[in-house]
Amino acid sequence: MHAHDAPNPPEMSPDQFREVFQRIETSIHRVVVGMDEVVRGCLMGLVAGGNVLLEGVPGLGKTLLVKSIGDALSLSFARIQFTPDLMPADITGTKLVVEDEHGRKSFQLHRGPVFHNVVLADEVNRATPKTQSAMLEAMQERQVTILGETLQLPRPFFVVATQNPLEMDGTYPLPEAQLDRFFFKLTVDFPGLQDLRTILDRTTKREAPQVTSACDGPTLLAMGQLARDVMVKQEVVDYAIRLVLATHPEIDGAPAITQQYVRYGASPRGAQAMLLAAKIRALLEGRVNASHADIEAIARPALRHRVILNFEGEAEGVPADHVVAQILSAVRP
């Protein structure tokens, strides 16, 4: 039985939410060393029903992270290595002519790797825009159409896309509209000394640690439902809105750095992502109300890929995180 066949999620208390979430994190960290923020961000995106874009150089454990998430959640996992010759059908699947035992031929649906709960789109920027579009459409619509037949993707459906910020030759950078579809953009940094020691210690022995299942799909869906019930007072909502508005240089009262370096600001999806992530963070903090601090804490991963720098910003190499940080300083709770 696939996870997408799970029944309605059970009711969950805030304490249970936090317990399950921490259990998942602990399970993942048995394999993945460090990357606390990345792991938490991925799980928040997973609970919120969003998708995450991981950016980091090869060899930092991105694939291992995503595979560990799938293992920890007892969800099906598929990895798609994006290459320039990758076709949309390679992602979504296709119908093949199949001859049965009686010699009759018929079309049989062959599901692509997208029909898994957790999909790793590795180096998504190496595929052609056509293929990227097919993948991103599946991410957004949670369904694919194969030869006129529309098929729902499994629930929960979680895509983690990665891209290498260094090797940009021969790549097809994701357009802004496609970037906006990601719930979070997480940056995988190079591990520190202690993390490297731990990595070496774990991976150079006879037996490698294994990820244990900590949660199933229905529980994950229940967590998502609970997260959406978290109360947010209007001031906090307004704060998220003001932050999003502050990323738009054409808006009156935009911070100076926005007016200087930003070509286009975050879409409403940015505010949605911030609010949902703030709710999840509140639950993780033992509260059932989102606060201004929650918004501030998740503003960077939620907005950094939604702030489109202008030529000046690109030329000067201004990091998007710096722009978001300045906006946070300018827009007070």
Added chain:
Amino acid sequence: MTRDPASIEPIARAAARAVARWRLARAVKAAEWGLGLGLVGAVLTAAAIEMATFEGLAWAHVPVLASWLLLGVVFAAVGALRPVTTRRAVHELDQRAGLDDRLGTALAFADDESPLARFQRADAARFAGVDVAPLFPLGTRRAPLALLGLLLLLVGVFAAGRVFDLGPRPPAPVVELPDEADDLLAAIEAEKEVLLARGDKEGVRLLDDMSKEIKRIQVRRKELKRRIAERQKEAAPAAPPPESEPEPLPPPETPKEDAAKDERSDLITAADLERLEADTLDNVQMTDAQMGELVSELFTSTRTAKAMNEEFHHHVEHELDAMTTERNRNPSMFGTKASASEQFNDKMESTDMLNLGAQSDRLSDGAGDTESKGMDMVKRDLSAESMAAHDSAHDMQHSFNEFLQDFVKDMQQTVAETALGKKPGKNAREVRTNAGTPMADKRNAMEEAGFEEMGDMKRAESGGAPPEPASQGSGGESSDSAQSGPPPDDLSDMQLTDGDPGDTSNAVKADSSGGKTSAGASGAGSGDASQQGRSSTLMGLARLDGPLDEVLGAMGEGALPTEERKQLFERLARHSVQAGLASEADDVLLDYFEQAEELISEEEELSPLFRDYATSYFEAIRPGGARSDARPRRTQSTGDEPRPVP
């Protein structure tokens, strides 16, 4: 009964406490700001009072400085009355206490009875008992230190202002103003040229009046500045005076009382300035002595002119002699003796009044009696050409004498009008009393007397008898006496004679009744006595000392030496400044000098000799402009006279 853990009441109470505390904290903070600004304002006010006023800080300023502190009360009231909403106060409480919007969310969802809302309220209620006092502190921690520092600064400024005199020296606003008069005068001159080019005489006259007024003001300012400088110099070593309220303006005091007061205070206040002005206006008037100084200066100048005329006449005689010699060498070039003699005598009648005595001397010198004069004239045997040159010289001399007469007349009128200050009528009467008779009348009487003498001389030349028996001596006696005596004194001697001032004609007649000519009698007989009497009178009237003695001692000796003249004019300018005499007198003098110089320069027919003498004359009597080498020579008759002792 158990309390509902999800009740909103504890949260509402916490919100109420936050509102009250926050309002109080804002009021205190506003009060701190108000006090701070008030203290800064008080410090600045104290510094301004100390630095910008003459009196400096006084205890009377304490209420003014303390009133600045009311700013704290005003600010506190504003801070307390500013509206504080519960929602905003709870938000502040959540932020300051780090409650992650628990209380605010609970209040926002107070009506929500869902399990999650109840769970949230119960969660928020756990933090509702938070102590709001440390979260809303009353005032800032450093505010008391800052306020104390400002208060100490204020006290320090006040104390320093009381102990030290940090303010400016008492200014003299009138004299400290930038002197823009020169620029204004230059502008007026430029405008005058424009108006002159247009032919606007009325405009030029108005500009002249304006220039005179400006010059007068300049003189006043200069005098005030000098007096203030003297006061400050005198008061400099004096100890600082005790604190006292400004006294009302006292009545005008004598200079000695002012000096005594200066010793008590080294500060010249506004009241001092007012007193100085009143003092100057009331006390520094043109006294009779000072009036006499000015008149004597005029007469000295006139005497100088007379001496110069004598010199001129002497040179004319030399020229005539030279011509006579030439005529003897070449008789055909000259006319008959009789016509020349008549022409000469006719011209003699038109000689100047001021050189009346000199003319008579010369006439006597040339013709002691009718026959001898006729013989001299025959001897000279003047030709028509030499007589024409003689006539031309006499015409020029005559015009010059007329100019001098006008000059003296106008100067006397100016003195009479301007030197008398506030009471022109009364002072004018006094001056006239001191001088004997009104100057114009005196001059007219002198002219009449001169004409009589001239007529007598003419008749003597033609063999007739004098019409008046007052000239008791014969013509020969008159001739001899006049030949040896000094030239007759001029109008000044007659005016300032100590004799009967009421009857000028009698005085003139008395002069001419001594068996001699009037010129001889006046010069040798009463000349020294009258001069000494005049000097003693002036010294008796004068309340001056120092260089004035020397100046007065130089009177009657002809032209004043440059230094003495300068001192005299400075005296006059200084002591008559309030009456506006000096400037106006200077203006008149300068105007006449300019006119005279212009006349001399434009008169092409003037001989170089005359032009030189005239120029020397004006340079000699110009106030402050004389050259030592240009002084006219003193007459021999007065050069050895002793100076009067006061």
